[in-house]
Structure formats: C-alpha cells, structure tokens
Amino acid sequence: MKKALFFGLATLDIQYLVDQFPEENIKVKTHPPELLVGGPATNAAVAFSVLNGGANLVTAIGHHAFVPHFQQDFSQTNIQLTDLLANQPAVPVLATVITSANGNRTIFTHHPEEVEQNQSFSSLLDEVEPEIILLDGFYPHAAVQLCQEAKRRKIPIAFDGGSWKKHLPELLPLVDFAICSHDFKPPGCQTSGGVFDYLDQQCIPYKAITRGGSSILYQTSEDQAEIAVTEVDVVDSLGAGDFFHGAFCYYYLCSRDFVDALRRASLLASQTCRFKGTRSWINKI
Template identity: 60%
Template sequence: MKKALFLGLATLDIQYFVDEFPAGNVKIKTQAPDCWVGGPATNAAVAFAKLNGNTHLVTAVGKNAFQSVFKNDFEQCNIQYIDLLERVDSQPVLASVISASNGERTIFTHYPDRITQPIDEKKLLDQLQPEVVMLDGFYPEVAVKLAHEAKNRQIPVVFDGGSWKSYLPELLPHVDYAICSNDFYPPTCEQPKEIFDYLDQFAISHKAITRGNQPILVSSREMNCELDVPQVDVIDTLGAGDFFHGAFCYYLLTKNNYLQALQKSAEFASKTCLFKGPRSWLNKLI
C-alpha cells in the first residue's frame, strides 16, 4: 500500500442546487442544502484513500460544534488525520456553494486562521514515512517547513495551485510537481507560457495547468504538450479538481510516469463529475 501525506484545508461546505444562477437582489427557494466536508487537501486525501486505502491528512479543525462532522467524514473516508488546532477553540472554515444544473458552481468562503501551534515536521515525516507529500498552499507557517524537509529527504512534493497567494514564493522552491488550475495567476502573468516561465524560476521540474473540460497544458524538462480530458455529461463539478490532485499522487506512485499519472487522474476526476455532491461517487467508482 502506498503512503501519502496531505497538508491543507478542511472546510464545512453547505451546497445549494439551483436550476441557474440567480440575478442580484432576489430570494431563491431551493431544496434543503447538502452539508459536506471539503477543502482542496481534504478532497485530495479522499481520492487517494479511495484508490489506495488509508491515508494521512494534516489540517485544522479546532474545538467547535462541528468537530464530530469532520471526524465522522474522515473516518468514513479512511483518512487518518492530525488536527493542528485540536486543543484550540476555533471556528472552522465555512463555504457556501451554489451549484447550477449545468454542473458549474460558485463558492463563497474565507481564509483560515493562522496556525500558531508548532509542529515538528521531521518527527511527522519519521512517523508517517510518506512516499509523496501534497500541499494546497494553505497554512504556509507549516507547509513551507514540511515541504523543505520532504525535499531534503527526496520525497516528491506535489503542489495544488488553485489560486495565487502572496506567500507562495516561500513554498515553490520546495515543489517538484505544480498542478495548477486555470485561475492560478502569479504576479504579471496572464498567459500559460508566462505561468510556466514563472514556475521555472523555482526549478520546478514538472508543471501542468488544468482547465476543466479543456486539454491539460503540460510542461516539463522533457516536453511541452496538451493532454485531452474525457468529455462527460456533467452533473456536479464540486471537488473535481481536488480529486484530480489526490488521484495524481496515487498514479504518480503506481505508474511512475508523469503523463500517465495526469491522464489517469483526468479520467478519475471526470467520473466524479457524474454524481451529485463530492461524496456520492465514493461507493460507485472503482
């Protein structure tokens, strides 16, 4: 069984389904919303666990009324987790999700509180012995040190570039695989080539930009190309990009081939879009 460590965000998502996005200043009545545990690193860990079994997540939940919701979700998804705010009264990160009938979604959320509890990254890696580490860019006060130590131990570091964050120049030098979304724009960058050029400054050997149902843009020291993604009848895209990253970590370890890992991850993520919500696919996909 492969071992992966995911570090990043866990959120409480309240998901509403509507036929189409409303205009401004209106009140919409919907069916009762669904409540999920989400977040880039969390959903990635869910995908890896589905493909591989137990996995490990380092995140921040804190002491609050929703602790049991997170705990139950992690247990059901076979995720072993470390709560960086286990003994701290803290409001979890909340997200309101509006999903339209065409599968598109809009999310309202906020940044998490800063982590002030120290963590021994060397002890953590000694204890868990991961074969890959994935970071979603949140909690830089922990992520930078962990990535640095993983890099020193030649453990591959995968970065989920969902959006630009000001502190990323501290993290990117320790990244081996940067898989970015179409919304990831470093300063002064407007075109994909400019994004790849920017990431090259940090000697990141493998880079990609995912673009929903459009081909994935791929760049590495050996190649520059595009990879087609499966075209499916989308029901819901919530979490699909996160599941891509979790699957990528798994296929990177099992295929040992960058392009194959990207292709298999795209196939996996596309299948999750055939189901409503970010968990209903779990018992229906191999």
C-alpha cells in the same frame, strides 16, 4: 498500500442545488442543503484514499460545533487526521456553494487563520513515511517547515495551485510537481506560457495546468504537450480539481510517470462530475 501525506485546508461546504443562478434581491426556495466536508487537500486525500484504502491528512480543525461532521467524514473515507489545532478553540472555515443544473458552481468562503507551528514535523514523517506530499498552499508557515523537512528526506512534493497567494514565492522553490488551475496567475503572468516560465524560474521540474473541460497542458524538461479531457455529462463539478490532485498522487506512486499519472487522474476527475456533491461518486465509479 501506497503512503501519501496531504497538507492544507479542510472546510465545511454547505451546498445548495438550484436550476439556475438567481438574480439580485431574489429569495430562492430549494431543497435542504448538503453538508459536505471539503477543502483542496482534504478532497485530494479522499480521492487518494478511495484508490488506496487510506490516506493521511494534516489540517486545522480545532474545537467547535461542527467537529462531529469532520470526524464522521474522515471515518467513512478512512482518513488519518493530524490536527494542527487539536483541542484548541477554532473558527471553522465554511463555504456556501451554489450549484446550478448545468454543474457550474459559485462559492462564498473565507481564508483560514494562520496556524503558528514551531515544532518539527520530523516525528510525523517518521510515523507516516510518505512517498509523496501534496500541499494546497494554505497554512504557509507550517507548510514551509514541513517541506524543508521533506526535502532533507528527499520526499517528492506536489503542489495544488488553485489560485495565486502572496506567500507562494517562499514555498514554490521546494516543490517538485506543480499542478495549477487556469486561475493560477503569478504576478505579471497572463498566459499559460507565462505561468510555465514563472514556474521554471522556481526550478520546478514537472508542471501542468488544468483547464476544466479543456485539455491539460504540461511541461517537463523532456516534453511539452497537452492531454485531452474525457467529455462527460456534468452534474456537479464541485471538488473535481481536488480529486484530480489526489488521484495524481496515487497514480504517480504506481507508475512514477508524470504524464501517465496526469492522464489517469484526469479520467477519474471527469467521472466524479457525473454525481452530485463530493462523496456520492465514491461507491459508483
């Protein structure tokens, strides 16, 4: 069994499925929504666990009315949780997701409150002994502390760059693999080339940009090219990028080959788009 540690956001996604996005000032009656546990790091951990038989997640849940939903999901997906807000009152991060018949989605959500973490992550890393760590950019204060301890232990760090966040200049120099979406735009960067140049300045050796159904761009010190994405009939793209990152971590630990891991992760992520929600694909792929 491979060992990975996923650090970042956990959300409760309330997903409505509609034929098409409504116009303004329209009330749409639809089927009851799905209540799904989500978040970039959480979904990545789930994909890794599906491939590996288990995964470790560090996030902030705390104590609130929705805790049983998280507990049930983590039990079913074999996620071992470290809660940064264990037994503390907390406001859950909710996301309302509207998914249309063509698989596109619109999400309404909010940023989590920062978590003050002044303890060392040394004991956690001793316990888990991860071979790779993935971050999604949330809870930056604690994330930096985790990365600093990981760097001392020479544990590779992967970064899920979904969108630019103002605290990232402190975090990015600690990263080994940066896998960013086409929405990730550092200040002054308008093109993929500009994003690669910016990541180069942070001394990140392995970089990739995912672009939905379009090809994946990647750059290493030896190579710069793109990887074609498998075409599928898209039912729901929710979580596909997150699953890509989790699968990347697993396949990288299998081969220690950056490009091979990108290619294999892309195939899995594409297949998840054939199913509704973020968990129904698990027993069908």
